[in-house]
Amino acid sequence: MWRAMTLAPLMLTGDTLTLDQIEEVSRHGRKVALAPEARVKVEAARALVDTVAAGDEPAYGINTGFGTLAEVRIEKKDLQQLQRNLIVSHAVGVGAPLPVHEARALLLLRCNVLAKGYSGIRPTTLELGLELLNRGVTPAIPERGSVGASGDLAPLAHLALVFIGEGEAYVDGERMTGRAALAKVGLTPVVLEAKEGLTLVNGTQAMCAVGVHALLQAEALASLFDLAGAMTIEGMLGSHQPFLHEVYSVRPHPGHGKVATHMRELLDGSELVKTHVDCDKVQDPYSMRCIPQVHGAAREGLNFCRRILEVEVNAGTDNPLVFVRTGQIVSAGNFHGQPISLALDVLAMALTQLAAISERRVEQMVNPALSGLPPFLARNPGLNSGFMIAQVTSAALVAESRILCHPASVDSIPSSAGREDHVSMGMTAALKARQVVDHVRHVLAIELLVAAQAIDFRAPARPGHGPHVAHQLIREQVPHMAVDRELHKDVSAVLALID
Numbered sequence: 001m002w003r004a005m006t007l008a009p010l011m012l013t014g015d016t017l018t019l020d021q022i023e024e025v026s027r028h029g030r031k032v033a034l035a036p037e038a039r040v041k042v043e044a045a046r047a048l049v050d051t052v053a054a055g056d057e058p059a060y061g062i063n064t065g066f067g068t069l070a071e072v073r074i075e076k077k078d079l080q081q082l083q084r085n086l087i088v089s090h091a092v093g094v095g096a097p098l099p100v101h102e103a104r105a106l107l108l109l110r111c112n113v114l115a116k117g118y119s120g121i122r123p124t125t126l127e128l129g130l131e132l133l134n135r136g137v138t139p140a141i142p143e144r145g146s147v148g149a150s151g152d153l154a155p156l157a158h159l160a161l162v163f164i165g166e167g168e169a170y171v172d173g174e175r176m177t178g179r180a181a182l183a184k185v186g187l188t189p190v191v192l193e194a195k196e197g198l199t200l201v202n203g204t205q206a207m208c209a210v211g212v213h214a215l216l217q218a219e220a221l222a223s224l225f226d227l228a229g230a231m232t233i234e235g236m237l238g239s240h241q242p243f244l245h246e247v248y249s250v251r252p253h254p255g256h257g258k259v260a261t262h263m264r265e266l267l268d269g270s271e272l273v274k275t276h277v278d279c280d281k282v283q284d285p286y287s288m289r290c291i292p293q294v295h296g297a298a299r300e301g302l303n304f305c306r307r308i309l310e311v312e313v314n315a316g317t318d319n320p321l322v323f324v325r326t327g328q329i330v331s332a333g334n335f336h337g338q339p340i341s342l343a344l345d346v347l348a349m350a351l352t353q354l355a356a357i358s359e360r361r362v363e364q365m366v367n368p369a370l371s372g373l374p375p376f377l378a379r380n381p382g383l384n385s386g387f388m389i390a391q392v393t394s395a396a397l398v399a400e401s402r403i404l405c406h407p408a409s410v411d412s413i414p415s416s417a418g419r420e421d422h423v424s425m426g427m428t429a430a431l432k433a434r435q436v437v438d439h440v441r442h443v444l445a446i447e448l449l450v451a452a453q454a455i456d457f458r459a460p461a462r463p464g465h466g467p468h469v470a471h472q473l474i475r476e477q478v479p480h481m482a483v484d485r486e487l488h489k490d491v492s493a494v495l496a497l498i499d
Contacts, residue, residue, distance in 0.1 A: 014116030041117025049120035083197030090157035093142030105209035148337035148426030152206030165189030234463035235454025255296030266466030301350030337426025
């Protein structure tokens with residue numbers, strides 16, 4: 001459930017929203033308001049729509065049908081009914097509702113697009129959306145039903161239902177009708193005028209809402225995978241040499257350099273590295289030696305995803321677009337989710353690679369033929385199974401994540417009688433990425449847990465600064481495993497530290 005944030009209200013301009021601000025509003029209840037300069041643009045765009053609606057020339061979505069029915073002319077007396085019919089007919093989402101933070105992000109993103117002044121919505125309708133956010137009304141939005149072109153039609157239609165007092169919404173954790181939700185917080189429904197229904201449902205805001213939160217979690221996990229890798233290096237008495245700046249300098253991918261620098265910082269001050277300086281081992285396994293290369297490539301993928309989403313959350317994604325300066329209302333394709341679909345596929349692949357190499361490091365630690373440590377890091381192995389099945393669980397999660405990496409962005413099923421003949425499957429990509437994030441969180445927790453046990457066996461020598469602090473934090477919540485116990489509880493305790 002969201003909670004009110006004490007920051008000053010976020011002024012929406014349509015052009016300056018950041019990913020961190022999305023989280024402030026969606027998770028922490030920061031208030032929002034329409035910037036004065038945005039209001040001027042919104043009013044001007046609405047005036048142009050009203051002029052067109054009052055005329056006799058056909059204009060898509062204003063006085064015509066939708067999709068394949070775009071050639072059907074609608075009488076002026078039926079324009080309000082046209083907009084309502086669009087919303088109720090397109091609200092065909094199925095499945096579980098979006099979590100509250102994602103639904104709030106969806107509403108925020110749609111309001112931000114409307115604030116750009118290319119949509120043609122009335123300021124009063126936009127302000128209702130802002131008040132839904134400020135008063136804690138969260139539309140109940142089924143997560144499935146979008147193919148990601150013509151925008152996320154079904155999810156956005158469920159959002160729009162609440163604007164007109166229909167559909168369902170949550171207030172203080174209770175699910176109720178849209179009309180009851182509005183009444184509970186002192187708001188009244190709107191009657192949609194020309195183009196407003198179409199304005200509310202055209203865009204990529206559902207896939208972006210899910211994708212932004214997946215990306216923010218993924219970025220935090222990427223840094224923690226470096227920490228987990230450093231702990232494994234210390235537990236396995238691995239070499240620090242692969243992280244030297246000189247190695248990066250002859251293959252200067254930025255992600256590689258960032259990870260190598262991070263690893264040097266984490267491992268600084270290690271006493272463990274001195275204990276095996278004269279050992280006869282020549283090279284470590286790839287899962288340890290190639291951390292900068294693999295983790296770095298994943299960071300490059302996440303950076304690509306961030307660049308796409310930072311553009312998209314401030315993009316005009318309506319159809320048609322209202323251009324006040326030229327007096328044009330233009331039908332085009334800014335609603336198409338292909339950029340986001342591809343970016344979120346990359347996010348899933350990047351994270352899965354982090355999980356895959358992490359699982360291999362866990363295998364290195366629990367396999368006595370590879371680690372030089374007791375089998376499965378168990379005290380009294382045989383009687384105790386130790387971390388045997390922790391590795392199995394990690395492998396299962398990696399395997400499923402790999403399946404989820406099948407790209408949605410290369411798929412397309414034409415819709416709307418062939419008018420929408422290429423679609424992005426962007427919401428599918430977003431939901432898959434979200435699931436991968438959850439799997440990968442657990443894989444990370446398992447490596448941290450297993451590496452902490454490996455470091456225990458290396459006492460009293462102290463690991464590098466980063467692994468030492470992480471080991472202490474883990475041991476404050478999870479004691480060393482001397483005899484077998486319910487490991488899922490330990491995994492949950494480490495997950496709480498991650499989150």
